[in-house]
Amino acid sequence: MNVLQNKLNRRRFLQASGAAGAAGVAGLNAIPGISTLEASPGTRARATSDTVVTKSVCQQCSTRCGLDVYTTNGRVHAIYGNPDAPLSNGKLCPKGHLGPYILYDADRFKGPMKRTNPKKGRNEDPGFVPISWDEALDTVAARLTALRERNESHRFVVAYGRGWGPADAGLFGTWGRLYGSSSIGIGHSSICADGSKKVKRAMDGNDSYNSYDYENCNCLLIFGAGFLESFRPYNANMQMWGRMRSKGTRITMVDVRNSVTAAAADRKLIVSPGTDGAIALAIAHVILTEGLWDRPFVGDFTRSRLRFETGKPIDPDTFSENWVKDLPAWWNTTLKDATPAWAEGITGVPAEKIVATAKEFGSTRPAIAVFERGPTAHTNGAYNGMAIHALNALVGSMFAKGGLSYQMGSSAGSLPINPDDYMDDYAREMEGKYPRIDMARTDAWPMTSNMIQDIAKNHLTGSPYKMDTIMFYTVGPIYSGPDCTVWEEALQDVFVIDTSPSPQESAQFADLILPDHTYLERLEVANTYPFQGYPMSMIREPAVKPLYDTMQFGNIMIELGKRMPGPMADYYQQVGSVENVVAAFAAGFENDPGDNGVNDLASFKEKGVWYKTPYLWRQIDGEFYEWDGHRYSIRMSEDDVKAKLLKTPSGKFEFQPAWFTNEKHAAHIQKHLGIPRDMIGFPHYVEPQYQGGGDLHLISPKLPLSAEGRSANLPHTHAVWQPTQGGTDTVYMEIHPQAAAARGIKDRDRVRISSSVGAIECFASVSGGVPKDTVVLPLAHGHWGSGRWAQNKGVSGSVNEVIPNVVEPVSGLVAFSAAKVFVEKV
Template structure:
């Protein structure tokens, strides 16, 4: 008691009693204390100002989640998922809240600029000086006009990465046709996920990504799709994972990959596969499904003689199997599948035959089931064939266009543009010599006949002058000097090209720019975005500017339109009639007047108010081997085979093709590039991959959940949480199996050197015992020499610097995962 009396002085007592007394008085004077000093009257905080909520679309990944952007006193301070957007459902992924970092990034370009240093290179200061928008646009248009007048308009190219909709990349086609260039535009799909699209084109005739009915699926066989890291649409998939794993019956999930990741860790079965051998496993699963009679007969068909069976190593007679919605099954079995046993696949994939059989039986007996894939299996020289083998499993179990299955995305009910480009074509646009010129990337030529785009080839082709030299190139949402494989070639290639960069940020390609015309960030744009493949039914969201532009920037679509207005002749008149991005979107929204959305959106203004238009009804369904169309009340209109071919299965036969007519048209090319005999080129089959490099370890560079559309390297919060499994706050670690490291004298945390034929990069390593011992994992994020103060000069070195520029001959997809390297202590 004396101790307390010593500590509590009279001053402290009175001070504490004053507070207590005030509290007692507020409570009605309980306690009867009197004579205590009153507390000053509480003051309310001054009003912060009116808070405004605008509808927008997140741009941190391709998912296109709707967001509510909170702005007070003209400043964005919060971003949440839009409850009225069917992808977001009021939720966001970890990187969705980082939009303010994009908007208020101190390294953003502040306005249009021109280069004053004629030399270009990593260590060259561009010497950018500010210019007016009129000077920038006049300079660009003047250069394009001179090229056109000289008959060299084909030497101008547009390059783009993430195209969002009618108000940006959607403007490219008319620009190219009116100006006269085959290079408007060259997209980045060949450096993204083109392999899965081409595999589907070869088998079911749709050059697209799938949409999925995750709500009703009961089994997912996942080949390399980072469902809980970077598969699209990521935010929605996390929501669906919770639904699938809690519904009854619970969705069972088997994941096949080369490394441990969040998806694998959360799956029911994790199978570690040797890189580039996914196709072999898929063929073995198909073998089991057929030999054990597990296929969906109502979709696939059946033997004419019910006593017949598929037996390992034995052929079946021609005409003995009556195919329904598939083509070439007999040939597929006889010429390829009869010998692709689980035991054979074990010798190729390193996955035990027992696990392959168990997976096949589960997949073949659980309905509905789907097999999904992404870049892991397809980013190899055998990628299209691997994708075809995986997709063939969906046909065998009848999951195409079925409840709980997979299908393709419908587009929105957009109205037309205010004018028709065909009415503004002059003689050069109609019949100019540019029409005989190939694209600079040679997509669609004899060199890459089945590829729709080959951006990674454009830089090297220019450098060689084959098929010609570019004069001028404009870049939107892409940074090939960093993102292309072997980007060092692009550094050399763009030294003699007049480069126009539109990024808001100082990326590597921007450092080579002669003119910078910076785009708004996504929180400042008015921009449409039809959904990526989602649930199939049509949807189009809208970005509404949350604030006026922070700096002197311009929407890329308006920049393109303003350049178009300055081109001589009818083209200029066309763009004057187009007028602006807002005018484009107002005309597109006219389509909603006659086809209102389920949420009441029927005009441009209501689209802005609600941020999204959608119609929650997919128009087609396959049920028990028959196809039906929606009639307004149900799937009641039975479709004819011709209707199915025209609208759904768009192959030459109108059926799912185990022997692809698309590939057969290019059989000689396939034989020349892949060594597949021309007579077998169309079959879904095993083709061994050709690995680059002379190393002894496979090298993969996946994306992490916080990879923010190439911008995560300059966002401090993203950097700090980029790789939570192995820790780290300043770098991205090379993940290496402990046995692999110890055999090379490498300790956990050591600085290491990774080598390929192209050179070497350095990184710090972390032991990861859950990976394959023969595979190194380095997430693609750091290694920038530009981009901003947080990104520049940060280890590890860039994975692309040691990735050779090799592509799948069929899809044209860059083989990012097919390199082999060595590793040693640095």
């Protein structure tokens, strides 16, 4: 029996839920207000004298769009984009309106619960019984205190997904230091998109996602990023797509299938999985041999007769570099032979299409090369990414109008309390004594930020140690991580705390349920994800009082801190609550008012957003300038550029990154990829290593309504889940007609997908939109521990059950797209 069945059928749960729970199980149709979401397109819900409009922030994806939440007579009945928020611009994507369905989800947890059945498994009834918050927090505190007394505090782990700022994930660092565990706050970035961040860390010194000036871009080259499906910031991207297409921006999509973005682009290049880097290298080759590089940013030959010629090296002393480093060396070792014909042999893309793409990209300025998890979710992902990002330097797009930059931080304040003053002797002794359970940032994985996918595996082997207790916040690795059934084995002997507002697979193994508020019940603040580069902060105010006996996650951590022994308790007594954290955040705006007049907490709540335009720096014709309040006129020195923009050791865009070539990192890369030492630093083609043992590539893209797993139990999303294949109450595995015929598979047949790590079943859609050697099954359905509407959707399990846990060694990103599987008719 799963969590949901237990929650709905067990008398003890209904006793915990009370009248609210009894009303909830009646279903969405019985909930007043839900039907009022049917406002006409382009109009807003009718606001009566009893209507309150609350400023909030969406949590349907990572974008963080500003919201106007309409509440009448205590019921949320509509959500629209906040017109004062530049990111949402008064608009929302289709999933942005679904907040009320999460708020009023009849399957939500109604309060804290504890497990009574010691057996754990998919088919085990946890036997949850209701408890008070005092009992729940005291139970956790007693367990954590006992760990500390045994000098084992390092065995407490907190793993999280989407963090929102100082009021939740921002608490982890201090909490872990004061308590004595380096594993407090292991993020999900290694199952998200760390590959692109580490590439940029290497080449331009910024360990971050880019912000993009799409509105002024004239040529967009997209590698594997689902721009019209799920690429951040999704809502803003769709708005910018319309503007780009209206003004004639040329768009090319490089992908492994005919995705929605590929179908809407001017040109699509369908490549074999993991070979994107070869395309990018060939494009760079053409840009240089055709003389299309941006000379003010890149540099030029010292004599006019010299040029780049296919197959011929150049004398480095004859090329004078400006803001790049080691272009001649890159040409001599790699690019001189990386012709379009060479790339065709690797990728299957005709050479003439590569040439046309390269000439267009090199001559249509400003131009941007965008990439994300597609090319980097392979064992060679860092090298694919480096080849792609190098194109942005070659065409002079770094920090230029119509190009790409990085997000500035805001003027938000912080708590006026120094954690160092509350470190006891034990905490000081534990600092740095034990590695994180995932081994990120150690000699095993020296270049990574997180390795969340290895937590379960490391626990089972006892290396570096066994976990005692783990808490999950906004992450469900049993569903979303590779080879995810390993978690089911690992959590058998671990005390598990789940904080999700609603059932998920991790909750099936929980010893305690400490349910968080939904995002429409929360007070929270956050800075924007990369958007236009200029600083922006948002506030999420509760649209209604909490419907049930839940507690905001930030307050859970603060209340646990108050129950810890010694000065740690004193620190969290000073912190007090999330409300104090938010007040301190807003206090930073008093001396730096936003463009919209926000200068304190009251005005922040009124507007919902603080921001200051424009982006402070710009590269113009190879020179860098700072904004003087009216225009970009303050010339920046090389030292300024190095400190603020190109943060590499050289202060330039590095085609042979020093971060790759230092001895420790070079040895690590060579160990995992076998690259000769003299080639480690250069973007070059590294053959991908496929895993799983099958004969068909498996790709598991995100869909527009996936909402990072939060929409699985929302029936309205199922109606348009996979529109290109007809998927409503299910999702289909897309397979080419020839591959299907060879296996006796017809359209809508039940099929089995298997690999070296597992097997699942689903339905097939015979489609010409995928290559003959590739199948596509979106990461969507297959839930077995979620709410009632997420159950029995035609997919027997998560697609990650057949994806091996293999990583790209530089970033630690899971090689999700490197899986090869067998497919057969059931």
